[in-house]
Amino acid sequence: MSTSSFPNAVSAASTVGTDRVGTQVSFADMGTPLERATFVVVDLETTGRAPGARALTEIGAVKVRGGRVLADFSTLVNPGVTIPAQITMLTGITNAMVAGAPGVRACMEAFLAWADLPADDVVLVAHNARFDVGHLRGAAAALGLEWPEPCVLDTLALARKAWTRSEVPNHKLGTLAAFVGSRTRPTHRALDDAHATVDVLHAALEVMAPLGVTHLEDLTTASDPVPARRRAKRRLADALPSGPGVYQFRSAADQVLYVGSAADLKRRVRSYFTASEKRRKVAQMLDTTVSVRHIATPTLIEARVRELRMIAELDPPVNRRSRAPRRRPWLHLAQGSGPGAEPGWR
Structure with a gap:
């Protein structure tokens, strides 16, 4: 599967649709078309600690709209504590690398300002969002920063809707990235993993467009186990x-x-x-x-x-x-x- 056709697919999916009795409905009636939504796709690396002011070691994010990358955000984070050896083996991030990096507060403030949350048409995206968004929320709380409560999309949940276990052996990011032909291989570095997540997101949207997922509200409903009401x-x-x-x-x-x-x-x-x-x-x-x-x-x-x-x-x-x-x-x-x-x- 290739992600290259996504921009055309999302454009076609986001045209004015038809309701059950054939009446044309407008964009305003249906919500935000996917091509007009901005997705902030984020990935974090951590020290292995629980969410808080001393957990983050790296933030990577990609801002996309209409299937195209608008901007990147990437920073190492000095957590103020020693990074365990087993974490360094996994991510390659050493204590020396973060020694001169900005602290958690400065990085969180910079990321939140760059992401422009919680604008109505901006969605925060992560693979296994409970982990990444949980760490962002936990860091904000520990630092006394206001968490904007954005709309969150979990590509893990979305992928489970898009592809069954008969199509992919599991829904890990590395497996999905290879399956969709991602241009970026996940490396346990934040920006690489965020770019891989972008490709998984685009491929999942392409799969789900024929199922009627054409607007932001459709997408969040399809991937969210919580009833909208x-x-x-x-x-x-x-x-x-x-x-x-x-x-x-x-x-x-x-x-x-x-x-x-x-x-x-x-x-x-x-x-x-x-x-x-x-x-x-x-x-x-x-x-x-x-x-x-x-x-x-x-x-x-x-x-x-x-x-x-x-x-x-x-x-x-x-x-x-x-x-x-x-x-x-x-x-x-x-x-x-x-x-x-x-x-x-x-």
């Missing part, structure tokens, strides 16, 4: 603060469906409307949720206490834990002349 409810978190507190999911009848607490209310509530939420009972709750109420608290421990009391008082149907909060251990701070604490059951 549920994902749209992320807006319920927009007004929440990014601090500790208690939250309640409520139904149209104003019934409290679920009570929870979090160190960051906005981030926690938004996470319910992503692919990371796998619990069936919670998914059913989200379908009936129409509002989210909150109480901000000075500390997380106060939020936890309020959560338990609300669960005991309101008995929300979806809460599974804390059914018997009176039997939970509490720490009672004694008020007296000297310091002390009295553990017990409350």
Whole structure:
């Protein structure tokens, strides 16, 4: 398979379409045509640490539109910690190479400015996006940078839709790059892998165009396991603060469906409307949720206490834990002349 025909394919796929009864529909009605969307395809190399301020060693990205490369972004990152030997063996990135590189904050700020996120027609793309986007989000959070919450496309999920296991032995980036005839071989270096991902993206779009995937909204729906109606409810978190507190999911009848607490209310509530939420009972709750109420608290421990009391008082149907909060251990701070604490059951 060749990726060379993609620009023509995406142009043809993005022409005005026809609805089920044959009526012509406009671009505005259908959404953003794929040829007008900008894809920021990113790949990261890391120290092997969990997402945070000391994990990144390299960021590589390619900006494409209409099947053509517009610009590249590439930088080594000084993580401020030693890169383990096994990581160097995998990526070829040494401690000496990153010694003079900019730090994580400078690299993150430069990448976010270059990517122009979260513009409506810009999509952040990665192969196994949970890893790369998770690291970008984690670094932003650790550094106190605002994460723009862009539309994300995972080429791993897209490839699984485009090619079955009878066509490719697996959906690893190296396997797919060879299968589609990518001009770049993945090397575990960020920019090379980003370019290979671009070719996989273009080939997958070419395969899916005859299936009706012609607009950005079609594409995100095809590769996203989260129903569009549920994902749209992320807006319920927009007004929440990014601090500790208690939250309640409520139904149209104003019934409290679920009570929870979090160190960051906005981030926690938004996470319910992503692919990371796998619990069936919670998914059913989200379908009936129409509002989210909150109480901000000075500390997380106060939020936890309020959560338990609300669960005991309101008995929300979806809460599974804390059914018997009176039997939970509490720490009672004694008020007296000297310091002390009295553990017990409350």
